[in-house]
Amino acid sequence: MSYSIVITDVSFGWPDGTAVLDGLDAAFGSGSTGLIGVNGSGKSTLLRLIAGELRPASGTVTVAGEVGYLPQNLPLGTARTVSDLLGITPAREALHAIERGEATEENFAAVGDDWDVEERARAELDRLGLDGVELDRTVGTLSGGESVMVGLAALLVARPDVLLLDEPTNNLDLDARRRLYDAVASFPGVLVVVSHDRALLDLVDEIADLREGGVRMFGGNLSEYEQALAVEQEAAERTVRAAEADMKKQKRELAEAHVKLARRARYGQKMNDSKREPKIVMGARKRQAEVSAGKHRILHEERLADARERLAEAEEALRDDAEIRVALPATEVPAGRTVLTASGLDGPLERLIIKGPERIALVGPNGSGKTTLLRALVGERVPEGMEVKAGVDGVRYLPQRLDVLDDSLSVIDNVRVHAPSASVNVVRAGLARFLFRGARAERPAGTLSGGERFRAVLAALMLAEPAPQLLLLDEPTNNLDLASARQLGQALESYRGALVVVSHDVPFLRTLGITRWLGIDREEGLTEIDPL
Structure with missing residues (x-):
């Protein structure tokens, strides 16, 4: 078999001395591979090494063909346009200049053979459900899910031989996920995808399990591998x-x-x-x-x-994959107590009253305003005409982008920002429940993997003073491995405060014992809906 990605005796570590990979050997051929492993095992690092963003300390990474890479956190730049992200702006500008009569040699060179560049880009966006996204729209106006799909469209327009996707279903609604599944299934080259999305991992040709510095290959999808x-x-x-x-x-x-x-x-x-x-x-x-x-x-x-x-x-031979073990503090809210009231909302539900210990699921398509509503409920960017009143002191918000940490501070110091009166020993004991033990708790936040960062943010919220009696979670399972997502669901089952969760992960929502389902739409606004 002629492999397109060959990794030979690769070692890699961060500048602080943290070892990530040590003497790794792996090979990926044509078809699709699901790369799985516990958080911090090095999945995203391995993709970055293959993409050429990182260089190994030793060993070699050989890739045959052009590489397209979609990272977890897209460095989009809010002022850039969709056209910029797709990489077609120079060709479009030259094409429009020629249409205006500016038939210069430079413009013809810029267009090259891409006379249908706008049509191809538009077709790719439409295929991915972005028919309402204009090429000149700025990235800052896109939702998280729309940004991911535009990033994927940019790669598909470039037609790479090797496609690397890191948690591509994060922030995607159900319709967008189905479109991404179709795009993955139809990709003709070599595809390696890091994901915790079971539906996506059941579409791949093989599973690569990164564990304890080695890769175990299995010819089949996730369900077959788990069996x-x-x-x-x-x-x-x-x-x-x-x-x-x-x-x-x-x-x-x-x-x-x-x-x-x-x-x-x-x-x-x-x-x-x-x-x-x-x-x-x-x-x-x-x-x-x-x-x-x-x-x-x-x-x-x-x-x-x-x-x-x-x-x-x-x-x-027994697997003992680390899982977050969250011992929640005393967060009980008496039944019927009003935790939060929001009035002046758009839609049939003009007034939202959250009582303890309600569990509310907020669902809707990408760009419908779910994140905007959560931010308003915690007092950030409250729209004109809307009034929010909290009935408890401990209101905590977990954002999608996990940007509440100071990357220059250690995990311990980040938690102490939210719990200034807690001693270092108390914070260390709390962090141990989130798998930050010993030197791990002293690592700078900027060196954490996506899943580790999630655990650090969750620790900062749960160990904060006062204890949270209202949790608002925005796509909380986005960066969690399969085991940790299950454990998070189990932990939140025992949470005794009020809970509002935005998620496209319906199986996860069902584990939380949701008592109330809300839907939000750009046209209809906020409504009560039947359970999904």
Whole structure:
């Protein structure tokens, strides 16, 4: 098989000494590959190495063909236009100049063979559901989901041989996700996608599981891989149980051997004290007994050591993927207490009253104003004519872009900004529940992966003073691996305050015990809707 991406003995670490990859070997061929792994395992770093944005400390990354790369956080530039992002502005300007009669050599050179550049770009945008997005529209006016789709359209217009996508379904509504699935399924080249979106990962040809510095390849989609892994883990668990039972047996037999040897020693001493046999005979028997006892003890100790080794090998085969373990503080809100009131809203629901401990899901297409409404509810950019009144002190907001951290500060110091009276030890203990232990808690926020950054932001919100009694979460599962997304859902199930969640991840919303569903639309505004 002729691979298009070959990674040989690659090592990479951050300037602060944090190792990410160490001697990694991997290869990706034609077709689609889903790259999975726990947060912080190096998935995004690996894509950046393939894209050429980063250089390995050692080893080589060889790519055959042109590369198109869509990162998690697009560096779009709010003043740029959609045309700029698509990379077609010079050709369009030259084309329009020629149409005005400016038939210069420079303009013809700028157009080249792209006489249909606007038609091709428009067709790609329309295919991705962006038919209402004009080429001259500024990026700053796009929603998060629209930005992702425009970024994908830019790559598809460029027609790369190798396409790298890092969490491409983040911020996408259900319709946009379906369009992205179609684009991924029809891509003719080499595609590597990092994602926690199960529907997307069930479309790929193979799974690459990045774990503990190595990549495990599986020929099949995520569901098939998880089924095979479940069978493997069940066998590993049986092996561990058998090894544990054997080790207990060896410990018991060693203890019994010690008892027997102690009895023999006491009997020998008794015979020696009674002097029933000649001293020389008794000395010979004692030496023989000591040799025999030594061999017996060594035999059982060796058996116990072998049992311990077999148990260690069996336990290594078990996966223990780190998951965030959030112990939520006292956040209880009495039933029926008004937590927040917002009046002057657009739509049939002109007045929104949130009572504790309500759980509200806010859904709607990209660009419908979900994030705008959340920001207004926390007092940011309240539109004219709208009034917001909070009934509790602890109102916390988790934004999509996770931009509440100071990249120059450590994780500990970022949390202490929100909890200034808490001691370092208290903050460290809290951060441990979010998997920031020891030196990890001292890392600068700017070096964190997407999932790590999410955990750091969540820690800052949950450990803040006062404790949150109203949480507003904007696409909280965007940067989480599959295990952490499940754990977050479990943690929020035990949350006793009021909750408002914006998400396109319907399976995740269903795990939260949503009590009220709201829909928002550009034309209809805010409405009560039936559960999805």
